[in-house]
Amino acid sequence: MEWNIRENLVTFSRFLRTGGLGRSLLGLLSLAFVLLLIVNLATFFMIGRTTEFHETVDRSHRVQTAARDLLIRLVDAETGQRGYLLTGSQEFLTIHDEAIRDLPGLMQALDDLTAQDAEVRDRVDRLREMARERIGIMEATISLGRAQRSGDAIGIVREGRGKELMDQMRAEISAIDAIEEERWASRRQQSEWSAGATVGINALAGILILMLAGIVAWMVMRYLRQMQSAQMELDRINANLENEVRDRTGDLIRANEEIQRFAYIVSHDLRAPLVNVMGYTSELETAGQIIDRQMSRVETEAPDLMESDALLAVREDVPEAIGFIRASTEKMDRLINAILKLSREGRRVLTAEPIDMTKMVQKIADAVNHQTESVGAEVEVTDLPGLTGDRLSLEQVFGNLIDNAVKYLSPDRPGRIRVEGVDLADGMVEYRIIDNGRGISDRDHERIFELFRRAGKQDQPGEGLGLAFVKNSVRRMGGDITVESKLGEGSTFLLKFPKRLS
Amino acid sequence: MPHSVKIVMIEDDHGHARLIEKNIRRANISNEIEHFADGSSALEHLFSEKVLNNGPLLILLDLNLPDMSGTDILEKIKSDERLRRAPVVILTTTDDKVEIQRCYDLGCNVYITKPVEYESFSDAIRQLGLFLSVIQAPEIS
Structure with a gap:
């Protein structure tokens, strides 16, 4: 007891x-x-x-x-x-x-x-x-x-x-x-x-x-x-959290808008001086040509007055300098245009519509037909699951990736590009663009998606804009893009999109 | 263009102003060109008695000005009883769709984007000159 x-x-x-x-x-x-x-x-x-x-x-x-x-x-x-x-x-x-x-x-x-x-x-x-x-x-x-x-x-x-x-x-x-x-x-x-x-x-x-x-x-x-006070605390925290999320989202949207606007303004303000550089370079060139003509006259009429280094300066140094200035300015103009394009694309309103992806990608493949035929390559488009998304963005994304695949084929073997897709369980849809081209080295897998960055042998024209643009578009549609690739063997670009654009 | 029409150029970049003037002259346009590098002095001039009673004029307007936006100037010109008939040519680096629409909405007569490529730039200005030589500007009274 x-x-x-x-x-x-x-x-x-x-x-x-x-x-x-x-x-x-x-x-x-x-x-x-x-x-x-x-x-x-x-x-x-x-x-x-x-x-x-x-x-x-x-x-x-x-x-x-x-x-x-x-x-x-x-x-x-x-x-x-x-x-x-x-x-x-x-x-x-x-x-x-x-x-x-x-x-x-x-x-x-x-x-x-x-x-x-x-x-x-x-x-x-x-x-x-x-x-x-x-x-x-x-x-x-x-x-x-x-x-x-x-x-x-x-x-x-x-x-x-x-x-x-x-x-x-x-x-x-x-x-x-x-x-x-x-x-x-x-x-x-x-x-x-x-x-x-x-x-x-x-x-x-x-x-x-x-x-x-x-x-x-x-x-x-x-x-x-x-319990009651904990519940109240929880409610309070939840309310705070919601406010915070709303604030943060607002901040993010504002920050994004600011970045877009910044890119826009910067590119316009950068353009203005370029107009001058280009303009006065041309004016200089014209002036140089006038001097050149004058010197030619001096050369024939009074050869003893002619300084050989003056002639060299006018005929070789000045045109060379002008050539470099012009090439650099043009390059700069292209870069600025690239930023402008990205900024403009970022501000475009996306519209959701049901898209027959097989048809759309086949059309893109047909557009590069003449290029692939000339190098004995082919693009195969399998049956792709459709989705509801922004047509223009998707066309640009697939167009860019297929263009890249064609551009960077390996000269050692006939090019084979294959586009396939599958519906995923989580309301997403995945597309793969598979090529047997030159491939991308491991350390460049992230870098290729950055603006103005390129990888591998620089034997093709380009500004390093395409993939940055693709990534930007894919992200805007709520998707994701990754690459699996081995240098010299080929690349697979994996695209994931929500089945319905929200 | 009748000799009496004065060209008022509002352009903050002196280089641009000079290139524009050169190329207009190359198109054989010899009309008087008055250059203003900022919005307020340009407005002061445009709204002075001297201008209001001194024959027709044509305005070349840049949108990116240090002290005010070109669209503000455009708005002021187009809402003024006497100035609103003066042709306004927007000449700017901006090629944004929204901006272009806004300028036409406000009543600009021509919108030209300055090409960076000088060939295209001088071509554009020369063609503008040719265009100016045939258009009629109303009297400001």
């Missing part, structure tokens, strides 16, 4: 330490259960004690009654005996005989009641002996009375042995009475004490259970409050 409580307390405290409402509640409920068990046991014990008490009282009472009955019947027998001796009336003898007849039964009852009772046993034994002796004396007097010797009989009575025995028996019975009385009192006290203890335990357990209930209620309330 105590061990149980201690264990539960230990467990309970462990629950409290480790936290967790479920475990704490379990601990508290276990404790309440244990308390109920204690109350139950105490009550049970108390009922046992009460029953025992009642039995004791009952037995004491029966012992007292039996002893008194015995005495009364003995007195009755004595009364009958004395009446008979005095009157010789048979009526008194009948009273005596009836009393004597009852005595063995009464004696036996007293014997039975006190058989296990060591304290009373001796007294009962003595009582029995005295009763027998008293009966013997009475029988003797009655026999004398029957024999008409009443004088002798009265003489025996007068001897006082009978009275003496009766007095002793009364004393014994009083003693038994007293013993039983005392026992009864002591049992009652015990019973009262155990009843009090039971009530006390009940009350204590009741209070404890109420306290536990209070604690449980408090814990549940606290837990609910915590």
Whole structure:
């Protein structure tokens, strides 16, 4: 019992330490259960004690009654005996005989009641002996009375042995009475004490259970409050998060717009000085030609005036310088135009429409037919899954990639370009443009998608714009582009688009 | 172009201004050209009494100016009762579709993008000169 409580307390405290409402509640409920068990046991014990008490009282009472009955019947027998001796009336003898007849039964009852009772046993034994002796004396007097010797009989009575025995028996019975009385009192006290203890335990357990209930209620309330505040906190965080996402998205959109606008402005502002560089370079060239003509005249009309290095400067150095200036300016113009194109494309509004990709890509393949035929290459377009997207962007993306594949075929083998596609499980669609061309070295797999960057042998015209443009377009459509390639073996461009442009 | 028509050129880049003038002259246009490098001085001139009562004029306008946008100037010209009939030729590096539409909406008469390639540039200006030689400009009164 105590061990149980201690264990539960230990467990309970462990629950409290480790936290967790479920475990704490379990601990508290276990404790309440244990308390109920204690109350139950105490009550049970108390009922046992009460029953025992009642039995004791009952037995004491029966012992007292039996002893008194015995005495009364003995007195009755004595009364009958004395009446008979005095009157010789048979009526008194009948009273005596009836009393004597009852005595063995009464004696036996007293014997039975006190058989296990060591304290009373001796007294009962003595009582029995005295009763027998008293009966013997009475029988003797009655026999004398029957024999008409009443004088002798009265003489025996007068001897006082009978009275003496009766007095002793009364004393014994009083003693038994007293013993039983005392026992009864002591049992009652015990019973009262155990009843009090039971009530006390009940009350204590009741209070404890109420306290536990209070604690449980408090814990549940606290837990609910915590839940509520956590929920509110969560709601607040969610709201914040949404705001933050909205803000960030707004920031991103603004930043993107700014970059687009920046690219646009920069390219326009860069163009203006280029117009001057180109313009005045041409003016210089024209001026140079005029001087050249003048020098030719001087050369023929006054050759001795002609400085050879002046001639060299006008005829070779100046045209060469002008050539380089012009080439660089033109290149710069192309680069600026590339940025402009990207910026403009980035600002174009995409429109979603269902597209038959097989048809579209086949058309692109047909457009490069004359190029591929001349080098013995071929473009194979398999059945492609369709999608809903921006037609112009997709045409530009596939056109660019197929152009690249044709442009960078390997001279060692007949070019084979294959376009295939497959619907993916996650609402995306994947296209692959596979070639057996010159391939791209590992370290350039990222670089080729950067603006103005090119990879491999620079034997084809280009600004390093195409793939940057492709990547930009693919990203705008919510897709992705990657390349798998091995230098000298071929390349596969993997395109992923959402099945529906959002 | 009748000799009396004055050309007002609003162009912040002196190099461009000079190239434009050279090429106009090469197209045998000898009309007086007044050059302004910024918007405010150009507007001041255009709205002065001297101009308002001094015969027809034609405006060559660049869109990228340091102090204001060319479209603002265009708007002011086209909303002015007397100036709005003067032909305005936009001559700029911008070839943005939206910008071009906006200029025509505001009432520009011709929009020309300056080509970077000088051949094309001088061709364009010379052709503009030829064009100027045949167009009629109304009086400003």
